[in-house]
Structures are given as structure tokens and as C-alpha cells.
Amino acid sequence: MKPMNENELAQAIKSAGKPLRIVGGGTRQALGNDVDGGVKLSTAGLTGITLLEPAALTLVVRAGTPLRDVTAALDAENLQLPFEPMDHRELLKSWGDTTIGGVAACNISGPRRIQAGACRDSMIGVRFVDGAGNIVKNGGRVMKNVTGYDLVKLMGGSMGTLGVISELSFKVQPKPERQATITIHGLSDAEGVRVLSRALGSPNDVTGAAFLDGTGFVRIEGLSKSVAFRTDALKTIFKDHEVSVMDNDLDAWRGIANADAIAGDDGSIWRVSVKPTDGPKLVQGLRDAGIAVNAQYDWGGGLVYLSLPDDLNLRDHMDGISGYASVLRGNGGGAMRITSQNKLTAQIEKQMRARFDPRGILNTGIMG
Amino acid sequence: MQMPIPNADVLSKKAHIIRRLLDVLPPEAVISEPNETRAYECDALTAYRCPPMLAVLPDSTPQVSDILRICFEEGVPVVPRGSGTSLAGGAMPTADSVVLGVAKMNDVLETDYENRIIRVQSGRTNLSVSGAVEEEDFFYAPDPSSQLACAIAGNIGMNSGGAHCLKYGVTTNNLLGVTMVMMDGEVAEIGGAHLDAPGLDLLGVICGSEGQLGVVTEATLRILHKPVAARPVLMAFDENEVAGACVADIIKAGVLPVAIEFMDRLCIEATENFAHAGYPDAEALLIVEVEGSEIEIEEQLEKIIAIAKRHDPVELRESKSDEESAKIWLGRKSAFGAVGQIGDYMCLDGTIPVSELPYVLRRIGELSDEYGLQVGNVFHAGDGNMHPLILFDANKPGDLELCEKMGAEVLRLCVEVGGCLTGEHGVGIEKRDLMFDQYNPDDIEAQLFVKDVFDPKWLLNAAKVFPLSATETRRNAS
Ligand SMILES: Cc1cc2nc3c(=O)[nH]c(=O)nc-3n(C[C@H](O)[C@H](O)[C@H](O)COP(=O)(O)OP(=O)(O)OC[C@H]3O[C@@H](n4cnc5c(N)ncnc54)[C@H](O)[C@@H]3O)c2cc1C
Numbered sequence: 001m002k003p004m005n006e007n008e009l010a011q012a013i014k015s016a017g018k019p020l021r022i023v024g025g026g027t028r029q030a031l032g033n034d035v036d037g038g039v040k041l042s043t044a045g046l047t048g049i050t051l052l053e054p055a056a057l058t059l060v061v062r063a064g065t066p067l068r069d070v071t072a073a074l075d076a077e078n079l080q081l082p083f084e085p086m087d088h089r090e091l092l093k094s095w096g097d098t099t100i101g102g103v104a105a106c107n108i109s110g111p112r113r114i115q116a117g118a119c120r121d122s123m124i125g126v127r128f129v130d131g132a133g134n135i136v137k138n139g140g141r142v143m144k145n146v147t148g149y150d151l152v153k154l155m156g157g158s159m160g161t162l163g164v165i166s167e168l169s170f171k172v173q174p175k176p177e178r179q180a181t182i183t184i185h186g187l188s189d190a191e192g193v194r195v196l197s198r199a200l201g202s203p204n205d206v207t208g209a210a211f212l213d214g215t216g217f218v219r220i221e222g223l224s225k226s227v228a229f230r231t232d233a234l235k236t237i238f239k240d241h242e243v244s245v246m247d248n249d250l251d252a253w254r255g256i257a258n259a260d261a262i263a264g265d266d267g268s269i270w271r272v273s274v275k276p277t278d279g280p281k282l283v284q285g286l287r288d289a290g291i292a293v294n295a296q297y298d299w300g301g302g303l304v305y306l307s308l309p310d311d312l313n314l315r316d317h318m319d320g321i322s323g324y325a326s327v328l329r330g331n332g333g334g335a336m337r338i339t340s341q342n343k344l345t346a347q348i349e350k351q352m353r354a355r356f357d358p359r360g361i362l363n364t365g366i367m368g
Numbered sequence: 369m370q371m372p373i374p375n376a377d378v379l380s381k382k383a384h385i386i387r388r389l390l391d392v393l394p395p396e397a398v399i400s401e402p403n404e405t406r407a408y409e410c411d412a413l414t415a416y417r418c419p420p421m422l423a424v425l426p427d428s429t430p431q432v433s434d435i436l437r438i439c440f441e442e443g444v445p446v447v448p449r450g451s452g453t454s455l456a457g458g459a460m461p462t463a464d465s466v467v468l469g470v471a472k473m474n475d476v477l478e479t480d481y482e483n484r485i486i487r488v489q490s491g492r493t494n495l496s497v498s499g500a501v502e503e504e505d506f507f508y509a510p511d512p513s514s515q516l517a518c519a520i521a522g523n524i525g526m527n528s529g530g531a532h533c534l535k536y537g538v539t540t541n542n543l544l545g546v547t548m549v550m551m552d553g554e555v556a557e558i559g560g561a562h563l564d565a566p567g568l569d570l571l572g573v574i575c576g577s578e579g580q581l582g583v584v585t586e587a588t589l590r591i592l593h594k595p596v597a598a599r600p601v602l603m604a605f606d607e608n609e610v611a612g613a614c615v616a617d618i619i620k621a622g623v624l625p626v627a628i629e630f631m632d633r634l635c636i637e638a639t640e641n642f643a644h645a646g647y648p649d650a651e652a653l654l655i656v657e658v659e660g661s662e663i664e665i666e667e668q669l670e671k672i673i674a675i676a677k678r679h680d681p682v683e684l685r686e687s688k689s690d691e692e693s694a695k696i697w698l699g700r701k702s703a704f705g706a707v708g709q710i711g712d713y714m715c716l717d718g719t720i721p722v723s724e725l726p727y728v729l730r731r732i733g734e735l736s737d738e739y740g741l742q743v744g745n746v747f748h749a750g751d752g753n754m755h756p757l758i759l760f761d762a763n764k765p766g767d768l769e770l771c772e773k774m775g776a777e778v779l780r781l782c783v784e785v786g787g788c789l790t791g792e793h794g795v796g797i798e799k800r801d802l803m804f805d806q807y808n809p810d811d812i813e814a815q816l817f818v819k820d821v822f823d824p825k826w827l828l829n830a831a832k833v834f835p836l837s838a839t840e841t842r843r844n845a846s
Contacts, residue, residue, distance in 0.1 A: 055620045055722060055723050056616070056619070056722045056752070113563065117541050118563070120569060130814060134814070135810060137808075137811050140787065140788050141721060142751070142753075142786070142788055142791070143719070144719045145788045145790075146526060146527045146795075147789045147790050147795060147799075147803070148812070148815050148834075149573055150572055150573055150576045150577075151573065153569045153575075154572055156569055157568070157569050158569070161568075174621070197482045197484075201482070201593055203505075203594060203595050203660075205660075222664075223667050223668065225663055226668075229663045273562045273563055273564040273565075275485075276482070277482055277483055303564075322560055322562060324564075326566065338567070339566060340566060341558065342557060345557075346567070349570070351821040352817070352818070352821050355817040355820060355821055356814070
């Protein structure tokens with residue numbers, strides 16, 4: 001099924017006799033748990049930018065619009081999505097055209113998440129069709145809005161289980177005039193995260209903080225003189241280390257966003273969200289246990305991508321670590337790919353899905 | 369203001385409920401004498417008052433859990449309360465309710481500079497959260513003007529903002545996790561010190577739910593290093609529209625000030641008489657503040673001033689010292705108080721797309737003439753969050769009603785141009801009955817689903833946020 005507008009979408013859901021599997025561009029179908037069968041419902045017909053207002057930094061766009069088109073339209077106005085969504089195709093070995101709706105439904109963010117917030121933080125309005133076929137709107141196109149409950153956040157990352165998103169509003173931002181990356185070399189994982197913490201805990205407004213292959217990457221963005229000044233400030237902070245500076249290195253950050261460092265590895269790929277200082281602790285624990293592990297850290301250490309042996313369930317090794325792990329690729333020791341935070345939240349989530357999707361037809365099972 | 373008829377059954381077992389509460393709380397934590405419950409009869413929306421049946425002041429999460437379990441079993445409505453500074457009546461009780469105040473719960477539980485978080489009990493005031501990390505030059509970014517008094521609990525309840533949220537975001541963008549007691553007494557841990565929580569974004573919908581989903585007892589908040597310095601520039605214009613156009617141009621230019629504040633003539637004059645900030649005689653003024661080191665401040669101000677000059681300002685005043693900066697902010701910060709000196713006022717909170725500022729300001733002026741009520745405008749212009757202050761005379765019969773009627777028209781205007789009823793103060797009882805102007809029944813129903821899940825008996829602050837007609841069946845079913 002491929003509805004061409006919101007009313008057709010509502011009709012399709014209302015009259016659905018069987019469970020539906022919702023597909024945008026199909027590049028992230030591997031995220032989440034297996035969906036039990038289902039008729040494919042494509043959002044690819046719901047395309048187009050309905051509003052792009054540079055003076056208000058707002059974008060309204062239909063959910064099936066390819067991210068590529070969104071980026072091109074923003075480029076033309078020298079704007080960007082603040083949350084720098086990652087591209088999963090390399091990692092998941094998928095292909096196709098990512099849609100903006102898929103980005104929102106999976107709350108996909110990239111390195112700038114530590115400073116500008118996640119995808120859900122830039123979402124300011126949503127229209128969706130719930131499981132009963134009702135069209136619902138929440139939020140709008142203004143940056144500050146506390147009128148009623150914030151279902152916009154709830155829809156961000158709901159993976160199609162509460163409703164099929166038809167349109168989204170985003171807060172966008174001007175592209176920075178300049179970008180610089182300070183790289184700090186020759187560090188252990190724990191030292192690496194400590195270095196990132198120092199950068200993030202300084203007044204230099206860091207917009208990217210990653211660690212891989214013994215090297216810390218610290219990004220700053222903004223007006224030219226300001227970037228030059230902060231580059232010097234960070235070089236001073238790290239004067240005891242071996243430091244170099246890269247200018248406007250967009251490719252390096254693309255690679256970090258997309259977890260290129262581990263995308264080619266064999267075995268299972270895990271994504272772990274932790275308290276930054278727990279990142280290296282987790283990895284060290286695995287190494288100490290003699291487990292083969294490759295890691296890339298982003299978000300100052302708080303986001304760790306790991307490649308691990310296929311038969312290993314990482315959750316069995318998370319004692320004393322605050323955070324959670326999900327399987328992106330591979331068997332992951334047979335673990336559920338994603339779960340809820342705890343028993344009580346699982347119960348709340350289940351009831352929430354039952355309320356929004358009483359027939360249980362929207363991406364059933366994907367979130368557990 | 370219409371409120372649901374108090375539940376006679378609940379009122380009749382007041383003594384029994386007190387006894388049960390005293391089983392789990394020390395005597396001083398249960399307030400039942402009418403002369404004492406009166407202290408909780410309203411929040412900062414003082415036009416509406418109603419003393420609660422009881423007020424309780426727990427000092428721990430387990431106590432909150434006990435209280436809620438008892439109220440759940442007895443079917444007693446509960447109104448969560450932080451510091452009671454809501455401007456929307458969010459913390460106003462009903463006559464059959466127990467007000468659950470978290471003011472005693474104000475400990476700092478953990479500060480962690482390496483991971484840039486602080487965990488506090490929710491009764492802690494906003495300013496004292498920053499105070500707790502000041503020694504390391506850190507701060508908690510959301511800064512409502514009421515920050516000296518308001519609690520993190522209420523900030524989460526209302527998803528509060530502040531002058532500097534143009535850069536740092538509002539509460540929801542700075543909240544990482546909560547401990548929240550559900551109406552049945554179960555304690556939920558949602559989110560934590562890590563950035564992404566698994567599963568549905570429950571934290572996102574809890575923030576801004578106005579005390580209707582659970583009682584937040586602890587919060588994990590993001591803290592940041594303070595900027596090196598900040599400096600405002602004041603610019604005055606002889607037309608509101610021109611000031612509005614200047615705001616749009618600054619935003620488009622790619623400089624991101626931390627604040628852009630707007631004041632119109634009425635507010636300028638009122639604050640001059642009240643606080644003597646030395647503001648110029650003008651129709652409108654903007655305060656634009658930037659942050660950073662000296663070089664960064666200069667670089668940003670250079671761009672901003674160049675933009676301002678294109679709009680022929682009648683005055684441009686760049687602060688040259690901390691003293692001058694304080695003076696520039698003095699007027700803005702005392703604006704509400706100053707307008708209060710002229711008379712009673714109602715403070716609106718609608719948000720509009722920034723591009724609509726000139727049109728909306730003109731329409732508000734026309735409505736002011738039509739209704740014969742003066743209006744002052746002072747607001748966060750960078751994000752379109754307006755605060756029209758409509759003046760009225762509380763002693764003049766019918767004036768409050770007239771003012772409310774005009775307020776409703778202004779808010780409808782905000783919705784009409786693509787904005788919303790409230791940008792940071794919340795719906796409460798004040799804007800409850802306008803919800804259908806922004807949302808249709810299906811939109812509202814989806815929001816009610818969320819409440820059904822968290823509070824199936826509809827006991828938590830249930831007379832707020834939604835028109836009573838929309839929730840009647842649910843409230844009566846319990
Ligand atoms: C002079 C003045 C200036 C202000 N300036 C601003 C401003 O700049 N920006 C802004 O956003 N607001 C502002 N406000 C409004 C108000 O201060 C905020 O809404 C504030 O967050 C309320 O906090 P509080 O602790 O007083 O909450 P309360 O008024 O006690 O409660 C607010 C809401 O939160 C709920 N709540 C309270 N505690 C809990 C809890 N533990 N768990 C769950 N829900 C709870 C209540 O039920 C209620 O719905 C201002 C108010 C005044 C009087």
C-alpha cells in the first residue's frame with residue numbers, strides 16, 4: 001500500500017484487515033525487533049516540503065520526503081538539521097533513500113546531539129495517523145509550545161508503533177561559518193573519554209566529541225574568529241598531549257556519525273548509550289574477560305558502537321553500568337534487539353501502544 | 369472559572385484519610401486546619417482560589433509513594449505542587465483534593481562534572497541548582513524569571529523556559545531522567561545519566577504534563593560550563609514593526625544570540641518610572657545578548673549591530689561594562705513588576721512564528737483600542753514567545769471578564785497565524801477552555817490516551833489542561 005496523501009493514509013489504516021509493516025525508505029528496517037509479518041505500508045507517496053522559513057528557522061515537511069531532498073532544500077538557504085542524522089546504510093548494509101519520517105520515527109541523531117540535542121529535540125510539530133485511522137496533530141511550527149502534552153517527543157523514536165507520521169515540523173539552524181576539529185593522539189580509551197570530558201566541560205561550546213583508534217576528536221563550529229579563538233583555547237588545555245587541527249573536515253565527522261570505524265567488522269554490532277565515563281569501563285571489562293571487541297565512542301563517550309562476537313549477549317556484561325544496549329546488526333547472542341528500560345516502563349509502553357493502536361496492527365513487536 | 373463538583377464521598381471521609389496519612393507521615397507533614405490549608409489555595413494566578421481538603425509535605429520518595437497509594441485506594445484527587453508560582457493555575461487545588469507539595473525535598477543527590485549532570489530532589493529551586501554547581505563554574509541553563517522561587521518539579525510540570533532558552537533550549541532539552549511516583553504508588557525510573565533512553569520517549573511526554581501523569585520526586589539534569597562572559601546591546605526603534613523585522617534579520621544571519629528580548633512603549637515607560645534603567649524614549653526596544661570570550665563577543669556584536677543599523681534605530685547602546693549590562697537588563701527584569709504598578713494585569717504567553725511579529729503586534733494594538741484596555745508587550749522575541757500584558761481594574765465589575773475575553777482573542781490570533789496558546793507557562797485552568805481553538809477532538813483524544821495510561825482513575829490534577837467537557841466521562845467513570 002502506498003497512500004499518496006494523509007487522507008489516503010488514514011483510509012488505508014482504518015480499513016487494514018491485517019497487521020501493517022511501515023516502510024519509509026527502507027534503510028533502517030533492521031532496527032528494532034522483528035515485525036510479525038504484515039502488509040507493507042509505504043510512506044513514499046507522502047512527499048514535499050510544505051514550508052521552509054529561514055527567518056523563523058522552521059521547516060515543515062511530509063514524512064515520506066527523502067532526506068536527500070530535505071538536505072538540498074536546506075543547503076540552498078545555508079541551513080542544516082541541528083541533530084546531524086547518521087546514515088545507517090553502511091552499517092546495516094541496506095540501500096535505498098532514507099526518508100525524513102524514518103529519521104524521526106527512529107529518533108536518529110549524530111555527533112552534534114551532545115550540543116544541539118537529539119532529533120526529538122528539534123522536532124516541534126507532528127501529524128500522524130493512529131492505529132484506529134484517526135488523523136492527529138500535535139505541536140505546530142513554533143519553537144516554544146507547551147499547549148497540552150508533548151506528543152511530538154513521544155512520536156520521536158516510537159518506530160511507527162503509535163501511529164504513522166505524515167508530516168513533521170523541525171527547528172533548523174544556520175550552517176556554521178567555519179568548523180575546526182582538534183585531534184588529540186595516543187590515548188587509551190579511558191584517557192580518551194577523560195580528554196573529551198575536559199573539552200565538553202570547558203566553555204568552548206564543543207559540537208562533537210568522539211574517540212576512535214587512540215585519537216580524540218573535538219569539534220567546534222561558529223563564526224571564524226570565534227572558532228580560531230576556541231581552537232587555541234583547546235590547544236592550550238591539551239598542551240601536554242600530541243595535538244593537531246583539521247579545518248572544515250566534514251568527511252571525518254560523516255564517518256564518525258555513521259560509525260565507519262566498525263561498520264566493516266564481522267560479528268554483531270551493538271549500540272550502547274551510557275554515562276560517558278562508563279563507556280571505557282564497559283569496554284575494558286569486555287577486554288579483561290578476553291572478549292574480542294572493537295569500539296568507537298561518540299557523544300563524549302556516552303554513545304559506544306561495539307563489534308562483538310555473534311554469540312555474545314552484551315546485556316549479560318552490563319552490571320554496574322548505567323545505560324542500555326541495543327543490537328544493530330547480527331545475532332547479538334540471541335538478545336532482543338531493543339527492550340524497554342525496566343519492567344514498569346515496559347508495562348507503560350505496552351499500554352500506550354494498546355491505547356494508540358487498539359487492534360495492534362502497527363509494526364507489531366518492533367519495540368518488544 | 370468552572371471546576372468539577374467536589375466529590376462528596378471523599379469530603380465525608382476526610383478524618384479517615386487524615387488517619388491513614390498520619391500512619392505514614394509525621395504529624396507536621398499533614399496539614400488539615402482550614403486556616404493552614406488556605407496557604408495552598410492558589411498559585412501565581414491569584415484571580416482563582418480554592419483551599420484544598422488537605423495538604424501534605426513529604427520529605428522522601430517512599431513517603432510520596434505511601435501518600436499516593438493511600439489516595440489511590442481511597443479515590444482522592446491529588447494536586448502536585450512545587451513552589452506554586454504557576455501563572456496558569458496549574459497548582460490550584462480542588463476542594464476535595466490533597467495538595468502534595470514537594471518543597472521539603474530539596475537535596476542535591478549527586479553532582480558529576482565529568483559527565484556533566486546533577487541529580488536533585490524535585491523540590492529544589494531552579495536557581496539553587498545552578499548554585500550547587502557554581503563553585504566549578506557550571507550552571508543549569510533553563511532560567512525562568514521566577515527562578516529564585518520556582519522548583520524543578522514545577523519546571524518539569526510546565527516544561528518551563530526562560531530568557532536564555534533561545535540558545536540552550538527549555539526544560540525538556542535539559543532533562544535526562546526522573547524518578548516519578550505513579551498514582552498507584554509505584555516508583556518509576558525513567559531515563560538517567562545517559563543521553564538516550566530505550567523504548568518510547570516517556571520522559572518527553574512527562575515533561576510538560578502539568579502534574580497529570582505522576583509525581584516527580586527526583587530529576588537528573590544536564591549542566592554546562594558557564595560562558596566566559598556575556599554582553600547585551602540595546603537597540604531602540606520608532607516602530608514595533610521595524611523592531612520585529614530586525615529580529616527576523618538577526619536570526620536569519622546565522623549569529624545565535626543567547627537572548628533577544630522585546631519591549632514596547634508602554635513597558636518602556638512603565639519600567640522607566642519604576643526602575644530608572646535609563647531606557648531611551650522609543651516605540652520599541654530590543655535587548656540582544658551574546659556570549660563568549662571578548663573576541664567572540666565583539667565578532668557577534670559587530671554583525672548584529674550592522675544588521676540593526678540597516679533598520680535605522682533611534683538608539684544603539686552597546687554595554688561597555690558589567691554595570692552597564694546590569695542596567696540594560698534591569699528594566700527588562702523589572703518589567704512585570706513595573707506594569708503591576710500601573711494596575712492589575714493578565715499575562716498572556718502565546719507563541720507565534722517570528723515572521724508574524726509585526727502583524728500580530730499591530731492586531732494586538734487594534735484589539736486594545738476595541739476593548740479599551742491597555743496592553744504592554746514584553747517578551748522573548750527570538751523564539752516568538754509573546755507576553756502581552758493586558759491591564760484591567762480588578763475592582764471594576766466586569767473588567768476581569770472583559771480582559772479575559774480580550775486575552776482569548778489575542779491567543780486565538782496567535783493560533784491563527786500558526787502559533788500556539790502557550791509557549792512556557794502551561795495551560796492549567798487558565799487556557800483550558802481554549803484548547804479546542806488549537807486542537808480538534810481527535811488531537812485532544814490522543815493526549816487523553818496518555819493520561820488514561822498513567823492515571824487510569826483520573827485522580828491527578830484532573831481538572832486542568834483539557835476542557836472539562838472533554839474529560840467529563842473519564843473523570844466520572846473513576
Ligand atoms: C514572576 C514570575 C515570572 C515567571 N517567569 C517565567 C518564565 O520566565 N518562564 C517560564 O517558563 N515560567 C515563568 N513563570 C511561571 C512559573 O514560575 C513556572 O511555570 C514554574 O516552572 C512553576 O514552578 P513551581 O515550582 O512554582 O510549580 P507549581 O506552580 O507549584 O506547579 C506547576 C505545575 O507543575 C505541577 N507539579 C508541581 N510539582 C510537581 C511534581 N513534583 N510532579 C509533577 N508535577 C508537578 C503542578 O501540578 C502544576 O501543574 C513565572 C512566574 C512568575 C510568578
